[in-house]
Amino acid sequence: MSQRKPPAAPARATIRDVAERAGVSVASVSRVLSGNYPVSDDLRRRVLKVVQDLDYVTNAHARSLAGGTTATPTVAILLDDVTGSAFAHVAKGVEDAASLRGWLSLVGTTGGDAERELALVELMRRQGVAAVILLGGAYDMHEYRERMDRFARSLDAAGSHLVLVGRPPLDRDVPVTTVNYDNDGGAYAMAGHLLSAGHRHILVLPGPAELTTAQARLSAARRAFATYGTPFDPDMVRHGPYDYGHGFEAVRACLAGRVRFTAVLAGTDVVAAGAMQALREAGLRVPEDVSVVGYDDIPLASQLTPQLTTVHVPYEEMGHVALRAVADWRRGGDVRRSGGDGGHQVLGTHVVVRQSVLPPAPAR
Amino acid sequence: MSQRKPPAAPARATIRDVAERAGVSVASVSRVLSGNYPVSDDLRRRVLKVVQDLDYVTNAHARSLAGGTTATPTVAILLDDVTGSAFAHVAKGVEDAASLRGWLSLVGTTGGDAERELALVELMRRQGVAAVILLGGAYDMHEYRERMDRFARSLDAAGSHLVLVGRPPLDRDVPVTTVNYDNDGGAYAMAGHLLSAGHRHILVLPGPAELTTAQARLSAARRAFATYGTPFDPDMVRHGPYDYGHGFEAVRACLAGRVRFTAVLAGTDVVAAGAMQALREAGLRVPEDVSVVGYDDIPLASQLTPQLTTVHVPYEEMGHVALRAVADWRRGGDVRRSGGDGGHQVLGTHVVVRQSVLPPAPAR
DNA sequence: TTGAAAGCGGTACCAC
DNA sequence: GTGGTACCGCTTTCAA
Secondary structure, eight states: OOOSSOTTOOOOOOHHHHHHHHTSOHHHHHHHHHOOSOOOHHHHHHHHHHHHHHTOOOOHHHHHHTTOSOOOOEEEEEESOSSSOTHHHHHHHHHHHHHHHTOEEEEEEOTTOHHHHHHHHHHHHHHTOSEEEEESOOOOHHHHHHHHHHHHHHHHHTTOOEEEESSOOOOTTSOEEEEEEOHHHHHHHHHHHHHHTTOOSEEEEOOOTTOHHHHHHHHHHHHHHHHTTOOOOGGGBOOOOSSHHHHHHHHHHHHHTTOOOSEEEESSHHHHHHHHHHHHHTTOOTTTTOEEEOSBOOHHHHHSSSOOBEEEOOHHHHHHHHHHHHHHHHHHTTGGGTSSSSSEEEEOOEEEOOSSOOOOOSOO | OOOSSOTTOOOOOOHHHHHHHHTSOHHHHHHHHHOOSOOOHHHHHHHHHHHHHHTOOOOHHHHHHTTOSOOOOEEEEEESOSSSOTHHHHHHHHHHHHHHHTOEEEEEEOTTOHHHHHHHHHHHHHHTOSEEEEESOOOOHHHHHHHHHHHHHHHHHTTOOEEEESSOOOOTTSOEEEEEEOHHHHHHHHHHHHHHTTOOSEEEEOOOTTOHHHHHHHHHHHHHHHHTTOOOOGGGBOOOOSSHHHHHHHHHHHHHTTOOOSEEEESSHHHHHHHHHHHHHTTOOTTTTOEEEOSBOOHHHHHSSSOOBEEEOOHHHHHHHHHHHHHHHHHHTTGGGTSSSSSEEEEOOEEEOOSSOOOOOSOO
16 A cells, blocks of 8 residues: 555566566667567577567557557447347457458447447547448437537547448448348338238338438338338338347237237337237248248347248348448548449348248137 | 658658747646646646647557556456457456456457467567457367466566466466356256256267366266266267357258267357257257257347247356456555465356257157 | 667646 | 656667
8 A cells, every 4th residue: 555666566567677687678679579680590589588488578559659560450349238238249240351351340339328439539530540330220310410420520530440341321421331132122021022912911020210321210111011012001000129028919909909910010029929829829831921021140049939030131242242332442442432332332132931920810 | 661760651740849839848738738737827828738739649659658647447258259259248247347447458369370369468568558468269288278377477477467268277376366257167057957857868069179167067077967867878978169050950861870869968058049049950959859059149149030048158257257357466565375266167057948958859 | 680769649747 | 836857668770
């Protein structure tokens, strides 16, 4: 307590310690360790020996400050939650692509908290990461745009870059890259699949009303209804979180309320899983009595019984694309501002037909 | 291409730029930004204005180098895969605890690759993180111990610390903290649950033969068999990866091979899910015809139909405990070497009874 | 081939 | 209160 030197600091060895102990100059040690410069075998041996003995490692901060070999490029991935989210697959995609290039990738979670998101972006910016990749979940359009705008510009000013994945794009003059999937197309096709099977009474569980992806899926479904000349009943839409519990509760409530439906169009696979569970508990069979479809095509979809018909979203590939965009950006200076690609990419989606859809039962 | 100055370097503003533009000294700028020193309001305003204009941020590397306010403590979490692994929940636990303290946490994935693990540990060590937390998945005892030994010592030498979660502990004199769950107790209780329900022909899918956790679960099951005076048939054990596919294939193969069993003791919930699917496809009902139990108690367990009886492992809490251990370590200098706790903690597990177990059917 | 020294961007101590 | 300035640990000219 009264000590001047806190014993908690084990005094990490420095390059000077190594130099001294090896009887050479710091410059030589640096050369040996960087390996990008000719050095005599004897010197190298002596230095490496001491490095071993001292268990020395170069201080990344110092190295990066000195502007040496640009430190390993690092990308930061920010998402709400690692557990179970479909976006965890995007993170995996980014990580795999990064490690393939010898880059480092780090994941930070925001817990859906804007404050924490801001703090993390700031932190990463300070850290000098090559890019910050923001995954999924955009709510308020107003505040959101401004917020992202600021992020993009401040990262850009720090020599970094912002990538938005699964979020609405910003204005053209903002230094940002967007990677998206064809949300509309998938939702339209999925609703169409149900409609073409003959369903007319479809319970729609699009997700949170404020979430842009949910809104888009809902309006795409509407268009599909219109195409099929089927009236769209707003009462058949139940908003709620993208989780198992919501799917379960919503279906249970509708069943209890004697709402008539022959199919459930769920906003995500997890919601679909909850819906299926509620149907099953009510003694209804899927798909004989009620058809159910999801969205995302996460592993769960093919593990459910019956296997879920859903929309495949290329999450991992989106991660690859996001990382490639960062690499291109770094290399290209700012060519991508003119190039057609690079600024905003959209990957395709498609319906995966499995076993959870059948034409509506004659009766009921 | 022929440019001397790569245009890719947007020349991030420095503290000196700010000082100059604001007509003050760098020291003053530093003071304003650190906020830990009295400064005149006028000066503060002028500086902040320029900071805004230039969108200036302090360089984390420089700050950390200068040894100023110790940078935000950062912990690195390393695991195989973020998607779907039970350990993603531990990561979440660490992250939540870290963010509560205002610490930063980063997740890196190894993809089960020892090389990548090594690279990440090295990188983190260089980065000067407060601790590296390694999650799950230990294979070869020989090489493994040596490897971890080295990690522990080198991190320690760099003023950092190694925490092992869900991995076997090392020797007492190695500077490491271990957080574990009562794997044995859970496995023993789970097998006991099946045995006490009357099952005698149990198919055991413990997981990968080389994985320490799988080995432990298997031997605990054996002990339970012994306790119940039930002969243990090695032929009823099928090793394989901790995934859905393995559960599915193993059960299908046994069914095809006319192996007689009334229950499945799966190594994880995911394996159990695969097993249930195979049974269902064979026209067998769970639990009426065959009982199935898992291990982990991830959300999936309660989302399956029937809901899965399994062993609850406090993954998130393990994350909290791991982070607390790091905080204690940092604070305590090296008191924990003497203290009984802190070095090696074991959290309890327990069976969660749901709907996937029934006494064996009379016939069959 | 090797060594000396000038920064990289900040922080903090020491004067004024 | 404010401005100089000596480092932090490392890389990289520039000489020797």
